[in-house]
Amino acid sequence: MSNAPPYVVRLADAAAMTPTTAGVKAATLATLSAAGFPVPPGLVVTSTSWTHADAARAELERLLAHEDFSGVARFAVRSSAVSEDLPGASFAGQYETFLDVPKSEVPDAVTRCADAARSDRVASYRAARDESPSGREGIAVLVQPMVPALAAGVAFTANPTTGDRAETVITAVRGLGERLVSGEAVGDEWIVRARHATASRAAEQAITSANARAVAALGRRVQDLLGDPQDIEWALDGAGEVVLLQARPMTALPAVVEWAPPGPGLWLRNFRLGEWLPDPMTPLFADWLLPTIENGYLEGMRSSTGTVVPFRYATVNGWYFNAVPIPSARLLLGAVRESRGKVLPVLFNALIRVSRDPAAADRAVLGRLYSQWLDVELPAYRRLVEQGGRLITTGTNRELAEIIHRVGAAAGRQLWYLAIVGGSAWKMEARLTGFADKHLDPLRNDGPLRDGVQVLLRQTDRPAGMAAHAVLSIDWFWPTSEEMRGGDGSLDEQRRRTMQAERAAAEESCLQALSSKPRLRREFVELLEVARRYAGIREDQARALTLGWPLLRAGVLKLGEHLVEAGVVRDSRDVFFLKRDELDSHTALEGLAAERESEWQAQRRLRAPLTLGRPPRLIGDPIQRAADRARGGRALPPGAIIGQPVSAGRATGPVRLVTDPDQFDAFLPGEVLLARATAPAWTPLFARAAAVVTDGGTVAAHASIVAREYGIPAVVGTGDATLRLTTGQWVTVDGNAGTVLPIQRP
Numbered sequence: 001m002s003n004a005p006p007y008v009v010r011l012a013d014a015a016a017m018t019p020t021t022a023g024v025k026a027a028t029l030a031t032l033s034a035a036g037f038p039v040p041p042g043l044v045v046t047s048t049s050w051t052h053a054d055a056a057r058a059e060l061e062r063l064l065a066h067e068d069f070s071g072v073a074r075f076a077v078r079s080s081a082v083s084e085d086l087p088g089a090s091f092a093g094q095y096e097t098f099l100d101v102p103k104s105e106v107p108d109a110v111t112r113c114a115d116a117a118r119s120d121r122v123a124s125y126r127a128a129r130d131e132s133p134s135g136r137e138g139i140a141v142l143v144q145p146m147v148p149a150l151a152a153g154v155a156f157t158a159n160p161t162t163g164d165r166a167e168t169v170i171t172a173v174r175g176l177g178e179r180l181v182s183g184e185a186v187g188d189e190w191i192v193r194a195r196h197a198t199a200s201r202a203a204e205q206a207i208t209s210a211n212a213r214a215v216a217a218l219g220r221r222v223q224d225l226l227g228d229p230q231d232i233e234w235a236l237d238g239a240g241e242v243v244l245l246q247a248r249p250m251t252a253l254p255a256v257v258e259w260a261p262p263g264p265g266l267w268l269r270n271f272r273l274g275e276w277l278p279d280p281m282t283p284l285f286a287d288w289l290l291p292t293i294e295n296g297y298l299e300g301m302r303s304s305t306g307t308v309v310p311f312r313y314a315t316v317n318g319w320y321f322n323a324v325p326i327p328s329a330r331l332l333l334g335a336v337r338e339s340r341g342k343v344l345p346v347l348f349n350a351l352i353r354v355s356r357d358p359a360a361a362d363r364a365v366l367g368r369l370y371s372q373w374l375d376v377e378l379p380a381y382r383r384l385v386e387q388g389g390r391l392i393t394t395g396t397n398r399e400l401a402e403i404i405h406r407v408g409a410a411a412g413r414q415l416w417y418l419a420i421v422g423g424s425a426w427k428m429e430a431r432l433t434g435f436a437d438k439h440l441d442p443l444r445n446d447g448p449l450r451d452g453v454q455v456l457l458r459q460t461d462r463p464a465g466m467a468a469h470a471v472l473s474i475d476w477f478w479p480t481s482e483e484m485r486g487g488d489g490s491l492d493e494q495r496r497r498t499m500q501a502e503r504a505a506a507e508e509s510c511l512q513a514l515s516s517k518p519r520l521r522r523e524f525v526e527l528l529e530v531a532r533r534y535a536g537i538r539e540d541q542a543r544a545l546t547l548g549w550p551l552l553r554a555g556v557l558k559l560g561e562h563l564v565e566a567g568v569v570r571d572s573r574d575v576f577f578l579k580r581d582e583l584d585s586h587t588a589l590e591g592l593a594a595e596r597e598s599e600w601q602a603q604r605r606l607r608a609p610l611t612l613g614r615p616p617r618l619i620g621d622p623i624q625r626a627a628d629r630a631r632g633g634r635a636l637p638p639g640a641i642i643g644q645p646v647s648a649g650r651a652t653g654p655v656r657l658v659t660d661p662d663q664f665d666a667f668l669p670g671e672v673l674l675a676r677a678t679a680p681a682w683t684p685l686f687a688r689a690a691a692v693v694t695d696g697g698t699v700a701a702h703a704s705i706v707a708r709e710y711g712i713p714a715v716v717g718t719g720d721a722t723l724r725l726t727t728g729q730w731v732t733v734d735g736n737a738g739t740v741l742p743i744q745r746p
Helices: 011-016 024-034 049-064 103-118 120-128 209-226 272-276 283-305 329-339 343-356 358-389 397-420 422-439 441-446 493-513 518-565 572-577 590-604 622-631 661-666 680-686 702-710
Strands: 008-010 043-045 074-081 097-102 139-145 151-156 167-174 188-193 196-201 230-236 242-249 266-268 313-316 319-323 611-613 644-647 650-657 672-675 691-694 714-716 730-734 739-743
Touching: 008 011, 008 049, 011 024, 011 043, 024 074, 024 139, 024 209, 024 242, 043 049, 049 103, 074 103, 097 103, 103 139, 151 209, 167 209, 188 209, 196 209, 209 230, 209 242, 272 283, 272 319, 272 397, 283 313, 283 343, 283 358, 283 397, 283 572, 329 343, 343 358, 343 422, 358 397, 358 422, 358 518, 397 422, 397 518, 422 441, 422 518, 441 493, 493 518, 518 572, 518 680, 518 702, 572 590, 644 702, 650 661, 650 691, 661 680, 672 680, 680 702, 691 702, 691 730, 702 714, 714 730
Parallel strands: 650 672, 672 691, 691 714
Antiparallel strands: 008 043, 043 139, 074 097, 074 139, 151 167, 151 230, 167 188, 188 196, 230 242, 266 319, 266 611, 313 319, 644 714, 650 730, 730 739
């Protein structure tokens, strides 16, 4: 009996034991305690004790009565399994934990904790990882005094979303950390990088920046000792000191990715086509449809201006980026020469004059380009789509590829007219805003224009509903609205009438304010008319752009069916993860498609920056400029998220993160829609949303325009709001200042 292993040991003595005896959690904490880390003392009921339960219980009661724990009334009882907290399988949340256990009830809590190792939940987790069954013999139990926590939480010594090893991500709540672990509370979030702590979410105000730096320093020391990025649990004790409660290797940590600019200059994620791509691109779209659209865009430009000025675009970690154009004298002279001067009036009126005298720009060039689109380009696009639709079921691979190419190129021409004509709408709105600031100041301060001039531009009398070809993204992987269930996004009649009345009242107030200034009144009427008309044109052109998407998707999926018939892939949807030159393959490509889809899913979890590279000195960074304007020199509370204010008003509500159409039905009235970006097929959610927040987007993006139509606040271009906010978290969205502030639930 003298050689029998101990049944219960002090945590400090468990450092000499193997994880098989003490369990991984206790063995790790014992090692850290021996190295001088601030680990609370404790007892370990070893995995060898269960065949001698009575002796183990007696030993546990004796040690609990020892002077080391004489002043302790409450304990935490946690599992320390042999297979727990491993690099490949954390078993997080699988076993039971009992907190605030009276000393007299600790032995029974230890037994219940051990019995949890045989639960169906743990058995299923093991089976999913092809691990052998285990019962009490594979588990030890850790008993420690309860820490009177002022705050508690978890910390990752590498960013779990991006894989960035230079960042420590900390989540904190007031009091015990169990509210966080159980999901009851969202908690504050801090990111610490090079001793600089930033609160990305601070609804509870649980810790200070100094606390965050202390937690990060503790986590880094643990990582230095144990050798891998760590997931630690910590608490601030009654004295405000950081205490280490648990440490385990981080699992499923993404590989580190570089966000290097693909060329000189500034690259934007949400510029041009980027506004229609809320996710990284699937391989076939990036390889085939994207360049086809871009080439069609240049064809449209040449037909209007007599020349082309190519845009630089690139793929970085699967995400679309577009370079800010840097006009040079040589480039402009070449364009003027090639176009025989035709390009000059287009550029002057569409880029410069429209911001100063929109009506004159409309008369000189924009109106003519709009007529060309309405009378020639749009009807040709419609005819092409109708003709192509008849080929889908019977067409050969070659015929399908040809119609896809022609429709894609026609969509590119549509994009050109949207950019040059419909894209003028926001410039006209900016001019109207400038007029109101200068001549209608009383109405801006405390009147119908206090939330901006958008109230004057609402298109409430236009046809309601959403087109069947509306898209979630222009990447043809995603379904169009006709493939999805749900409403069409129409405003209810009462809300429509209210918004019409508000628009009419605001317009009448402006006219009354200018009644004694006939020249300014005429200028206002002309400016309002052209700005309102182009706001509608922008909607019409954005709606028409994706007219060909049901055909494009059907054509590609038909090519996928042909590949299934040839034994190349098993599922027609695998086609989205192939390249153009692989569509004629006679070799099995199912594994390659699966590998690329897995990579694409990993890219979707990345924190893609809004900008890459350095802006030209004369142009500057438009994203930073918008954020600076939104801040307006005001000090913002910790955790405030800054973006571009694009639809006025303030609203408070719970966040609902939506990343794909499967989540549309879960979106409830009064929630704040949070998305990477939105496209027309998201419109039904706007009818229910209290406000909209997106990572990408600009003042001319879909989210901006539709939010203004629905009269709800919107903040776009936040960069990473989808990673800083979580479903159920309460926020206040200020569409005037461009801020999103996490708050405690009212």
